[in-house]
Amino acid sequence: MQIFFFQHVYLRSIIRIRGDCMSGLLKPCLVSCALILCLMVTGEAAEYGVSYDSTGGLGVNYNSATDFASRMDAAGWYRQFLWGNNAAFEKDWKDVTKGGWDDRYADAADLAFFEGHGSPSGIYFPNDCCDDNKCSKDDARWGDLDMEWAAAHSCSVLADSNLAAWAYTVCGNNGAHMMCSHKTTCYARNAGDRWAQLMLSGWTVKGAWFQQHIEKQPSGVTARVIATQGTANDHIWGEGSVASDPSPGETWWVWTLTK
Amino acid sequence: MKISGYTYLLAGLSLVIVACALIPGQEPGFCTDSSILTMTLPEEEGFDTTPEFVLEARLPEVPDALGIYALKSPDVTRAYAVEVAGSKGAKGEVQDQGANFVILSEDQYVSVEKASGAETLLLDYKNAFADPEKGLPDANVLKRTADAYASQNRLLPEGYRYAGMSFLTRQQLSERGPTGQAQNVMGIAKYSRTLEDLPVEGAGSTVTVLLGDGGQAQGYTKVSRNIGERMAVASTTPGRADRTYELLVPSDAFNMLRERGLTTEIADVDKAVVTDVHLAYYETSGDERQDVTEPIYIFRGYATGPDGEVEFQEYMYALKTKAASTPFAQPDRSKAVDRGSVQEPGKGTKDAESRTISTIKPLQEVSLTPRLSTTPLQRATFNPS
Numbered sequence: 001m002q003i004f005f006f007q008h009v010y011l012r013s014i015i016r017i018r019g020d021c022m023s024g025l026l027k028p029c030l031v032s033c034a035l036i037l038c039l040m041v042t043g044e045a046a047e048y049g050v051s052y053d054s055t056g057g058l059g060v061n062y063n064s065a066t067d068f069a070s071r072m073d074a075a076g077w078y079r080q081f082l083w084g085n086n087a088a089f090e091k092d093w094k095d096v097t098k099g100g101w102d103d104r105y106a107d108a109a110d111l112a113f114f115e116g117h118g119s120p121s122g123i124y125f126p127n128d129c130c131d132d133n134k135c136s137k138d139d140a141r142w143g144d145l146d147m148e149w150a151a152a153h154s155c156s157v158l159a160d161s162n163l164a165a166w167a168y169t170v171c172g173n174n175g176a177h178m179m180c181s182h183k184t185t186c187y188a189r190n191a192g193d194r195w196a197q198l199m200l201s202g203w204t205v206k207g208a209w210f211q212q213h214i215e216k217q218p219s220g221v222t223a224r225v226i227a228t229q230g231t232a233n234d235h236i237w238g239e240g241s242v243a244s245d246p247s248p249g250e251t252w253w254v255w256t257l258t259k
Numbered sequence: 260m261k262i263s264g265y266t267y268l269l270a271g272l273s274l275v276i277v278a279c280a281l282i283p284g285q286e287p288g289f290c291t292d293s294s295i296l297t298m299t300l301p302e303e304e305g306f307d308t309t310p311e312f313v314l315e316a317r318l319p320e321v322p323d324a325l326g327i328y329a330l331k332s333p334d335v336t337r338a339y340a341v342e343v344a345g346s347k348g349a350k351g352e353v354q355d356q357g358a359n360f361v362i363l364s365e366d367q368y369v370s371v372e373k374a375s376g377a378e379t380l381l382l383d384y385k386n387a388f389a390d391p392e393k394g395l396p397d398a399n400v401l402k403r404t405a406d407a408y409a410s411q412n413r414l415l416p417e418g419y420r421y422a423g424m425s426f427l428t429r430q431q432l433s434e435r436g437p438t439g440q441a442q443n444v445m446g447i448a449k450y451s452r453t454l455e456d457l458p459v460e461g462a463g464s465t466v467t468v469l470l471g472d473g474g475q476a477q478g479y480t481k482v483s484r485n486i487g488e489r490m491a492v493a494s495t496t497p498g499r500a501d502r503t504y505e506l507l508v509p510s511d512a513f514n515m516l517r518e519r520g521l522t523t524e525i526a527d528v529d530k531a532v533v534t535d536v537h538l539a540y541y542e543t544s545g546d547e548r549q550d551v552t553e554p555i556y557i558f559r560g561y562a563t564g565p566d567g568e569v570e571f572q573e574y575m576y577a578l579k580t581k582a583a584s585t586p587f588a589q590p591d592r593s594k595a596v597d598r599g600s601v602q603e604p605g606k607g608t609k610d611a612e613s614r615t616i617s618t619i620k621p622l623q624e625v626s627l628t629p630r631l632s633t634t635p636l637q638r639a640t641f642n643p644s
Contacts, residue, residue: 047607056307057302058302058304060301060302061304080604080607081604083598086598087598103606103607104603104604104605104606104607105604107607108604108605108606108607108608109607116304117304117305117306118304118305119305119306119525120525145607145608145609146607146608146609153304154304155303155304155305155306155522155523156305156525156569159569160436160437161436161567163432163436163437164432164433164434164435164436167432168432168434184569184570185303185304185305185522185523185569185571185572186303186304187301187302187303187304188301188302188303188304189301189462189544189546190546193357193358193546194358194546197356197358197359197361201361201363201368201384202363202384202385203368203384203385203387204385204386204387204388204389206388207384207386207387207388207389210387210388210427211379211381211387211388211480214447214467214480215377215379215462215480215482215544215545215546216462216544216546217462217544218460218461218462219422219449219451219460219465220572226432232389232390233386233389235385240385251431251432252431252432253429253430253431253432254429254430254432254437255388255427255428255429255444256427256428256429256430256441257388257425257426257427257428257445257447258425259425259447259449259467
């Protein structure tokens, strides 16, 4: 996180100083102030995490996950985790109170991205070594620690059947801002690269999700985003406005786009 | 003059060769060289199942021969991207962002994919897909606006036709699920094309116009490669052209679907009812290179089981040589990350103070180096000027 903060505050300060052509004495003074400010806010977090399954013909998921990571890295985000296939565990996304360790992984990141198989009842991991291979709506409690935005580029996680559970039980009552996925079966594409690119260009999290959907999925595939009215227009940290954490009991909404 | 025995032998052989040449040749077989058939179909991310299949659709008539066509993409350079943006009135610094060129200004976003020339343009992109303040007019008005926008910006190559309007909707959620009526918050006018009277399906061969607040056009996405020469044909009868690939008849394609199964979003599927079977061509999304398009079968229907009922759509290669082969093998990445060698990260913390970052305006001049070199980011700089 320090790297991220350094780039966004300290370098900005230097740039402004350079641009303003300030005097030789004032410049180092202001640079020092920027450094002090930087140190004061050390520990601030803008982390991302990625899990993926690229087995069984889903090789493009590897590109989607790692290209997403490359772009977030390049923008100065801190990589909390990037696990694939045999190294991606369900427990990474499962709440710590349910026997998982999301306090070090999915819920320790602001932005968590899963790329792999899914169903209305959960997301699936190729390795069932540690517990089981499905992080279900009953396992996940996101946002009680750090997570703001979750995305599962997976089939039908946000189908009607468990939509309310993902909204209220998993996200809303715990502090997460938004979840992006699909209502229907979707096709394996390099969604992560484009989603990250758009978000880092200033698009909202929701807008970027729908735009990559329009570009990459064939007609008939339906993408969905759930959020509150307040968090629906969140940008990622550093790219625009971010709403406060939703309160427990706040009303959630679903946005649906069929290409 | 004495003629040697060898001369008689040579003369005899020559006669045999000439006779073989004059006798009508047997009908040639199907082409087996699949080197030009580079098109690949995408995988789905659901459950693989092999339920009992029921056919409730009429199988399509198969044309005598269908072409296999080259697809042409422009050579996308920085200058090309500038030209595309300029033709739509967009200006700004061009950024090479690896897979595409991006032209960004304060309120306008243009990207051009290097692999295909696919274009995206969005006005007010920082608020794209937001709920409208003025609402949306009805679909007929939206269509007229989209038609006018497409015409004005010359978005539709020859052969494209209006293919319908879909909507981004918003609906409230109760503790039991979606409640109340879904409201349309954005219109998406779609245009597509046909080839040999068959639809071209997939993420490509589509132009979409986005219609936002008050029904105003907010931008478009265009994924459309030029269709080039007919390289070969697909037919159920051999010898239709120099290169003729065997086309599966619909009943054989359906039998292959039964053997292969399908991918659905529910794990337990007992029965799959096919309600539509048709031939189509396929064009993929703009981020991938595609040089050839060939016929495919598309099966649509619904699958049922203890977990409920879901609609499905299955793509299948229509060329026998490809349908019979194993699916396109992606490289095995199963050991891409060695977890054992990585130190466990620390516990996360709530980052209320991060919000200060969100109030900071975009960087004016910072070069960033990617830590992971999977995607070459040529320039990750931002300069809105």
